[in-house]
Amino acid sequence: MLIAKARPSLFLFASILVVDPHLCSSLSQSPRSRRDFVVDSVSSIATASTLSVTTASYAGLSNASDDIISTPKQLTLPPIGVGAWAWGDSVFWGYDQKNDDELKEVFDYALKNNLSFFDTAELYGFGRSEQLLGKFRAQCQTKEEEDRVIIASKFAALPWRTKSDDVVKACKASMKRLGGKPIDLYQIHFPGSWSNEEYWDGIADAYEQGLVNAVGVSNYGVDALRACHAELSRRGIKLATNQIQMSLLYRWPLENGLLDVCKELDVKVLSYSPLALGFLTGKYNKSNYPSGPRSKIAEQLFKDDSFEQLLMTMNEISTKHEASVSQVALNWAISKGTIPIPGARNLKQVKQNLSCLDWSLSEDEMKSLDQASSKVTGFITPDKNPFPRKDVNTGLKMYDS
Ligand SMILES: *[C@@H]1O[C@H](CO)[C@@H](O)[C@H](O)[C@H]1NC(C)=O
Numbered sequence: 001m002l003i004a005k006a007r008p009s010l011f012l013f014a015s016i017l018v019v020d021p022h023l024c025s026s027l028s029q030s031p032r033s034r035r036d037f038v039v040d041s042v043s044s045i046a047t048a049s050t051l052s053v054t055t056a057s058y059a060g061l062s063n064a065s066d067d068i069i070s071t072p073k074q075l076t077l078p079p080i081g082v083g084a085w086a087w088g089d090s091v092f093w094g095y096d097q098k099n100d101d102e103l104k105e106v107f108d109y110a111l112k113n114n115l116s117f118f119d120t121a122e123l124y125g126f127g128r129s130e131q132l133l134g135k136f137r138a139q140c141q142t143k144e145e146e147d148r149v150i151i152a153s154k155f156a157a158l159p160w161r162t163k164s165d166d167v168v169k170a171c172k173a174s175m176k177r178l179g180g181k182p183i184d185l186y187q188i189h190f191p192g193s194w195s196n197e198e199y200w201d202g203i204a205d206a207y208e209q210g211l212v213n214a215v216g217v218s219n220y221g222v223d224a225l226r227a228c229h230a231e232l233s234r235r236g237i238k239l240a241t242n243q244i245q246m247s248l249l250y251r252w253p254l255e256n257g258l259l260d261v262c263k264e265l266d267v268k269v270l271s272y273s274p275l276a277l278g279f280l281t282g283k284y285n286k287s288n289y290p291s292g293p294r295s296k297i298a299e300q301l302f303k304d305d306s307f308e309q310l311l312m313t314m315n316e317i318s319t320k321h322e323a324s325v326s327q328v329a330l331n332w333a334i335s336k337g338t339i340p341i342p343g344a345r346n347l348k349q350v351k352q353n354l355s356c357l358d359w360s361l362s363e364d365e366m367k368s369l370d371q372a373s374s375k376v377t378g379f380i381t382p383d384k385n386p387f388p389r390k391d392v393n394t395g396l397k398m399y400d401s
Pocket residue numbers: 063064
């Protein structure tokens with residue numbers, strides 16, 4: 001009863017906080033109280049945390065069954081994708097149905113260039129983003145084109161979802177919104193405070209039932225990634241991806257070993273927020289802050305000369321390549337071995353962003369970018385992100401950056 005009553009506000013809360021944690025935690029005061037609400041309710045249920053599962057107890061599993069992993073349906077991802085969070089999201093992005101034609105142009109452009117990899121989620125626009133993608137795919141001219149579209153969606157680990165079957169049900173609902181075809185990549189959007197093992201079972205079930213062609217996670221830290229990878233391996237399923245925040249303004253995964261572990265396990269990394277809310281596009285400078293809530297972040301960032309230094313470095317490189325500053329940020333993420341998924345809401349954005357593939361950064365340029373960016377204090381640290389740190393039942397560390 002209680003949960004049912006709390007559901008709408010929680011759902012809204014989750015959709016706001018979870019899809020862009022850094023935006024919320026650094027921007028608004030109001031979600032703070034909602035966050036506390038959930039954190040409180042989570043920890044009160046959680047006080048009796050039991051059994052502590054360490055990485056070591058999973059280590060034996062992690063490669064024992066490599067040879068039985070079969071991936072009948074190969075997932076081939078392009079070097080860059082398109083994030084579709086803003087598609088259909090009116091809460092944050094001021095989406096309006098009037099925008100649909102522009103979004104269709106984005107879709108068509110990506111398809112024409114064989115970069116039609118779209119990342120969506122059931123939470124984005126409460127299903128609207130998935131529906132739009134499903135509609136656009138159905139409008140493809142040929143079957144060949146339709147088959148070339150790769151759609152990744154996500155299961156939201158909401159607190160009242162506790163069974164593997166909850167994943168399968170959510171997956172079927174996503175599939176339906178996407179037009180009924182199997183989902184190319186189905187990810188767990190963020191760790192739960194509990195039921196994580198049930199979710200792994202759930203994505204594995206969805207895979208075995210042919211509802212999805214590959215499975216992944218998102219916002220998973222090192223220990224959680226190893227554990228999930230091991231559990232899926234036991235069922236002969238490959239963990240394809242971990243979608244994490246990473247950019248020149250958010251280097252934690254490089255520094256805390258997460259990126260290395262993804263490589264070790266051959267888990268592809270999708271890097272979200274590669275342009276850091278627009279602060280890596282070169283649009284903003286000391287005398288030109290973004291309006292709205294992001295102006296506070298700008299204040300914080302520009303207090304520090306090192307951010308301007310980073311922008312100058314990016315500027316020099318972009319000028320040399322006759323490219324945009326955004327492209328420098330995206331190419332940096334690509335050179336780090338990740339697949340960035342910048343959002344795109346119109347043709348100009350998608351064109352300019354995707355054409356970062358026309359050139360690449362030299363080793364020296366990577367070095368100067370790394371040097372400049374490691375001096376900047378980003379505007380968000382992992383501890384400000386609202387994801388559960390631990391599974392309260394197993395003690396498994398779920399999130400670290
Ligand atoms: C697992 O990998 C480790 C290190 O790579 C190796 O020492 C060990 O023999 C492997 N175990 C199995 C069962 O293959």
